[in-house]
Amino acid sequence: MKKKMNIVVVGLGNIGSYFYNYLRKNKKILFNKTNTEPNIVYVSAKSLGKKRNLKIPKKLWLKNCLSATKMKNVDIIIELIGGADGIAKKLVVQALSNKKHVITANKALVAKYGNQLAKIAEKNRVNFEFEAAVCGGIPIIRSIKEGLIANNISKIYGILNGTSNYILTSMDKDKLEYKDALSRAKELGYAESNPASDINGEDVASKLKILTALSFNSFINNKSIHIEGIKDIDQTDINNANQLGYKIKLIGIAELLNNKIIQRVHPALIKNNLYIAKINGVLNAVIAESKPVGQTVLQGEGAGAGPTTSSLISDLCSVLRGNIKFPFVISNIKRKIALFETINNKKFSVYLRLDVKDKHGILSDIAKVMAKNKVSIKRLIQNPTENKKNSSIVIITHHAKSLSLVKVVQTLKNKKYTVSKPKLIRIEEI
């Protein structure tokens, strides 16, 4: 008899609809590749009435998705609702507890409750898979868990959010102001109507926390992570960066320094000849530095229904093959209680931009503030601003402690001669 597994798809938005159609059309080829037939027994979604361009037989509709977690003939639940809490969490917890395999694209959920969910999955010997939660179609999770399993990863980083990268690219290439670049991203469907999490760094942070736990065999750490978004960056910064030979990118980095993990998400100035500086538009790229393999780069589409479905199907095939794996590479009891550290003591060379009144003695005062905090100047450019009443001072500092640099900014912010909030963008040599 043909082996098959029964699937319930919950959530039929953009991704859910694409996934449903894909799975129906490709049932046979997936059977040929896994020896097990993926059989959709139910679908469930909030608004059944909404026109979705989908032909779903009435008998497949399930009113209450939670009931699927108790049905004997259900093997796999695909959670495509979204949101860290609410119904998505309830569904996943109940499904795993009732020995159903779970596949999700929900990065907020995995980042927030991944430790707990992995524990339930392991206890019940079912799969909890989330390739689609990180970087759309790039098979980064499977690569860490399988392709690079031999390696000790010391650093994992990259461009993990297509929306913000599209905005920064448009600001750079087309000289758009931030708000115009954001509008265009919305028009083209690259940004959601509420793009807050893409822009404030939270989306990158969720992905980075998941990658960190996978890379360092640690637990997900939601507390110790530095997060900055891109909304303060303007054309002047983009221009300044270009003149200095840099591009501005929103990056996520997790690295092991002195046996402590530092997680951070922030815009960074990257030398324009480096690989990361050339990742433009909605592309994502992830770079892992590890031993014995060295540097590995994965680049691809970071979002969209097609790429996300590619990842969901990859997870599904892993389940169909009957290959139960630890959700985070390693058993919960073997995961490390890793030490995490803030960025306060990490040293950075940074770009400081100070818009000040054009008066005598200001430069010397700025230099004094910096010296007091042990921050030294590597390069300084002073230009009058457009209205000519003020000056814009751009400073590239030598390496200094992050905390000291932040103190410089705070002190300068309160000076009477400062006309707008000083900016600090870290320079990254990656």
Place this chain on the structure above:
Amino acid sequence: MKKKMNIVVVGLGNIGSYFYNYLRKNKKILFNKTNTEPNIVYVSAKSLGKKRNLKIPKKLWLKNCLSATKMKNVDIIIELIGGADGIAKKLVVQALSNKKHVITANKALVAKYGNQLAKIAEKNRVNFEFEAAVCGGIPIIRSIKEGLIANNISKIYGILNGTSNYILTSMDKDKLEYKDALSRAKELGYAESNPASDINGEDVASKLKILTALSFNSFINNKSIHIEGIKDIDQTDINNANQLGYKIKLIGIAELLNNKIIQRVHPALIKNNLYIAKINGVLNAVIAESKPVGQTVLQGEGAGAGPTTSSLISDLCSVLRGNIKFPFVISNIKRKIALFETINNKKFSVYLRLDVKDKHGILSDIAKVMAKNKVSIKRLIQNPTENKKNSSIVIITHHAKSLSLVKVVQTLKNKKYTVSKPKLIRIEEI
């Protein structure tokens, strides 16, 4: 009781020694990740006496590696001997036939006998894994078989050989002549003492044939593949390419055109702002174009004991997890009898370099030959050669059939005014 699998390592060269040491040191962490202990029961190598900087207990030495294929307590055989025929083939055939899992780094073997070996493996329900055979540490095979399993691949290509890429990079960046670049590659350990297969394109061809079969669910095709190496490329070509805005790279490409697969390995002129043009030194990069995911790029170390061990361990963990998979993604009986086509009818724009006597009427004769073969000129640069008796003519053609272009070269080669073999390098827009 702790689950374990017994392993025999055959071949203790550079890679075998590194692998043996790695596996001994990382036994515990691999157990934690797979729930099965990888236990080396024997090692076997041609020259037992040779000093290998390895401390191998005497009881582990196995004189005749073939005897391992019949031992009841052996589960997995790691073949690191090399060579398409001889003892390596014998070992793998006997091992698979006797229901032993096989992991190999032997691209020549897999390219030549992969179809047959996959059949034996499937019949005996054991794994036949060869991630280490293609692009060292880049997890490209696992990505095609698992991460990208949902996708229809239409094109797979890249820089698949570190030695030739190192030589071309040295010729470009350091203006070395071909033979000096090759010597340096040998000194640095990037080229073997007999680098023939790296340089004549055979190594890339082996890898490409494997990738083709995996990407298109087809059988390996050894007959229909165009193969050219890099040994005819000189400083003049490198300079000409630079002046025209290109880099010369040795590429492997397999693509589906009108439902037929074309496999080809040759040097190509690539626009210097394209990703592939910037892959320098010993790096490898593979790009897959597929649906629904779009373009996926994987980049990393293409050779060396560390990266190769990374791939071998990835295969080993897949076996330890008890996950028996079809060696080429799909069952033998479901693999497609795909149609392959030569490059003869494919259209290319090419770089033609003709060194000719500096006499009246030659250019018009060249133009006549080209017109006769329906090849038209897009760009032409004529310069006197250093000794000033001859002229060097560089032509960029419009798109024309490969066969016509080759005919042009053959005709011009036999002209009395031609002083050295004309060169044809295809231009690739990738």
